[in-house]
Amino acid sequence: MQKTYIALLIQSAMFTGAFSAPASAAVCQSASNNVQCGGGGTLLQKIGEGRNTSNATVSVDANTVLNGGNAPAISLNDGNVVNVSGTVENAAQAGSVGLLNAGANTIEVVSNSQITVTPSGVVMSNGRVNNAEAVNVMGFGNTIINRGHIQTNGNAAALWFQDDERSYGAPTVRNRVENFGVIARGTSETGTAPVFGTSS
Secondary structure (H helix, E strand, C coil), X not given: CHHHHHHHHHHHHHHCCCCCCCCCCCEEEEECCEEEEEXXXXXXXXXXXXXXXXXXXXXXXXXXXXXXXXXXXXECCCCCEEEECCEEEECCCCCCCCCCCCCXXXXXXXXXXXXXXXXXXXXXXXXXXXXXXXXXXCCCCCEEEECCEEEECXXXXXXXXXXXXXXXXXXXXXXXXXXXXXXXXXXCCCXXXXXXXXXX
16 A cells, blocks of 8 residues: 555656656656656655655655655655655745644654765755754654755754654654764854754
């Protein structure tokens, strides 16, 4: 059921007319629970459906932009792998709640997932609301490995840990960040703190 859902989600975004793009633009292709976005250019769509999407692998290739608009670009539940070598971005507006009810974050997952941003990768939250982080993890056991650029251009932190034990249970493994790149808040790499926060 889950594998079919992801395939249908991508087909819906690409072919229903909700988002139009030239034939030469980037494309997201799915096989089983794997989604790969590549080909260069910009895709105006989202990947995943929050708590309904688990154990997925999502990759955004170099020179490809995945733009979620006013919604999370990538929203997943548990046990996922996200690889960003291109750009993943969105621009949340006031009133956007996201699929996990914690703001329209650019990338959001619940638990036991790995998000890797390679040297060419960019995760950018372009909204101006204060709860739309570039990366937000809701539960525990997540690893964020950054060798690229994670940033917000508004009032939100670049990274946020919800640490929501009430909704997702007590942690067995804490969340972890391995940073070898840039994590910034504001319109430049020297944006004001905090770049990282937690709800616990």
